[in-house]
Amino acid sequence: MPPIPTAELHLHIEGTLEPELAFALAERNGVVLPYDTQDELRVAYSFTDLQDFLDLYYALMAVLRTEDDFADLANAYLARAREQGVRHAEIFFDPQAHTERGVPIGTVIEGLSRALDAVQETHGITTRLIMCFLRDKSAESALETFESARPHLDRIAAVGLDSAEVGNPPSKFREVYARARAAGLKCVAHAGEEGPPAYVWEALDVLGVDRVDHGVRCLEDEALVARLVADQVPLTVCPLSNVRLRVVDRLEDHPLPAMLDAGLLVTVNSDDPAYFGGYVGDNYTAVRNALGLDDATLRTLARNSFRAAFLDEETRAAYL
Ligand code: HPA
Ligand code: ZN
Numbered sequence: 039m040p041p042i043p044t045a046e047l048h049l050h051i052e053g054t055l056e057p058e059l060a061f062a063l064a065e066r067n068g069v070v071l072p073y074d075t076q077d078e079l080r081v082a083y084s085f086t087d088l089q090d091f092l093d094l095y096y097a098l099m100a101v102l103r104t105e106d107d108f109a110d111l112a113n114a115y116l117a118r119a120r121e122q123g124v125r126h127a128e129i130f131f132d133p134q135a136h137t138e139r140g141v142p143i144g145t146v147i148e149g150l151s152r153a154l155d156a157v158q159e160t161h162g163i164t165t166r167l168i169m170c171f172l173r174d175k176s177a178e179s180a181l182e183t184f185e186s187a188r189p190h191l192d193r194i195a196a197v198g199l200d201s202a203e204v205g206n207p208p209s210k211f212r213e214v215y216a217r218a219r220a221a222g223l224k225c226v227a228h229a230g231e232e233g234p235p236a237y238v239w240e241a242l243d244v245l246g247v248d249r250v251d252h253g254v255r256c257l258e259d260e261a262l263v264a265r266l267v268a269d270q271v272p273l274t275v276c277p278l279s280n281v282r283l284r285v286v287d288r289l290e291d292h293p294l295p296a297m298l299d300a301g302l303l304v305t306v307n308s309d310d311p312a313y314f315g316g317y318v319g320d321n322y323t324a325v326r327n328a329l330g331l332d333d334a335t336l337r338t339l340a341r342n343s344f345r346a347a348f349l350d351e352e353t354r355a356a357y358l
Contacts, residue, residue, distance in 0.1 A: 041123030041319045042336060045343035045357070046307055048251050048274035049318075050130045050170075050200070051108075051150065052099055053310025054115040063101035063110070072097070083313055088232050088283050089202055091313060099135055108149025116157045116165075118311070122319030125357060126347055128166040129154075130198055133183050134175055143183070147190045166195035166348055168226060171214060173199050173206035180214040188221075195348050196224035198251065199241075203233040208240040215245040224248045224348050226274075231285060235259035242271065249274060249346060254285060257293055257300070267301040272346030277325050278316050279309035289328035298335065305343040 057076040064071050073079040085091040102108060112129070119127055131150060133143045147167070154165040169187060171180035187194065197218040199211060208227050215225055229241040231252035238256050241247045242265065253273040256262045266273070275294060280286045286293070297304045306325060311317045316324065322339070325331055331339075344357040 041121070042322060042340045043123050043125045043357070044318055044322070044340045045126040045128070045305075045347045046119060046124045046318045047128045047249070047272070047305055047343060047346055048130070048276055048307035048309055049115070049119075049127060050095075050132070050310050051112055051115060052102070052132055052135065053095060053314075054118075054312050055098055055101075055111060056114065056312045059111065059114055060098050060101050063103075063107050067101060067103045067107070069101050069103075071101070083282075085282055085313075086284065091283055091310070092201060095310065095313065096135055100139065102136065103141060105145050105149035105152070108146055109152045112150050112153030113156070115311075116153060116161075116163065118317050120157070120161055120163060122317045124163065124318055126164045126344070126349065128168055128195065128348060130168045130170045130200065132170050132172060132200065133187065134172045134179060137183070137186070143186050144190065147187075147193050151193050164349070164353065167193055168196040168198045169194050170198040170200045171211060172201040173208075173210065173228075174202040177210050177213065180211055181217070184214050184217055191221055191223070194223060196226055196248070198225075199227035199229075199245075200251075203228060203231055203237065207233070207237050209244045212244050215247075219246060226251055228252055230255035231280075231283075235262050238262055238266075242266075242269075247271075248348075252276065252280075252285075254280060254293055254297070256302075257296060263300050263302065266303075270303045272303045272305060272342070273297065274305050274307050274346070276307050276309035276314075276321070278311075278314045278321050282314040289324055292325065292329060294325055295329055295331070298338070303342055303346060304339065305346050306339050307343075 226249045227241040228251040230238040249272040308318045
């Protein structure tokens with residue numbers, strides 16, 4: 039059976055760096071990795087929590103230095119995603135993780151954009167870029183990053199918020215989100231992955247987000263669920279990520295069915311597929327098998343992904 043056509047809405051491009059490409063880029067750029075072989079590296083992919091994963095995620099980015107590197111990274115992701123049914127991809131990138139290593143933001147955006155333009159041309163896959171702020175860095179650093187991106191805003195559809203959640207509430211980034219919205223950008227934020235429901239409220243009411251990334255912990259707050267349902271705020275859920283980062287113990291215990299039953303606008307996504315054991319189609323297959331979802335439910339999830347995407351209505355209608 040061909041894969042079900044989907045939009046992927048929660049995907050960190052740096053989290054698509056497979057060991058094979060990491061070693062190839064390390065060699066090309068003369069970067070020494072703290073692992074001798076790909077197998078040795080893969081052993082490090084057993085995470086205790088979000089921070090444990092982030093430590094490796096940031097360390098491996100040392101191999102990404104040139105426009106070509108970012109284009110190669112995005113091309114590798116898009117080839118895999120296409121095989122798994124992705125027709126539209128909204129792709130996060132973390133500029134501060136690169137600028138702090140001396141890689142200019144223009145290098146990152148130009149390299150990624152080259153791959154995105156090519157895949158639209160060759161395969162008709164539509165894409166958007168979402169620029170994320172690292173929430174464990176200061177609000178000032180986020181503002182500086184936003185200002186440095188101004189010359190490139192025609193390439194950016196939305197801003198997002200990621201990295202270590204607990205202790206870094208959305209309200210810390212009120213001002214940069216106001217600026218982004220004033221510049222005509224959409225807004226999303228990770229909230230309710232490791233952080234409490236209060237962070238989801240803040241993402242909605244302080245940042246004014248159009249979607250919530252993860253959001254699985256909303257189920258702990260009945261009034262929050264009612265709000266998310268009433269406004270049909272999309273949640274970009276990442277089942278395999280939730281297992282690997284111990285947000286849930288086992289895929290069989292994942293709250294996805296409860297979220298659907300509650301009437302939430304849920305989508306399924308891969309997050310950091312090179313690290314979490316699968317791309318978006320693998321996530322669909324895994325939830326189908328572990329949670330016993332039927333074909334109609336899988337079609338609902340896929341339809342939700344296009345409903346939640348940042349598409350003009352004509353393009354959305356063509357996908358639905
Ligand atoms: N959560 C927060 N920050 C991240 C993630 C995630 O799952 N992946 C990459 N950065
Ligand atoms: Zn994420």
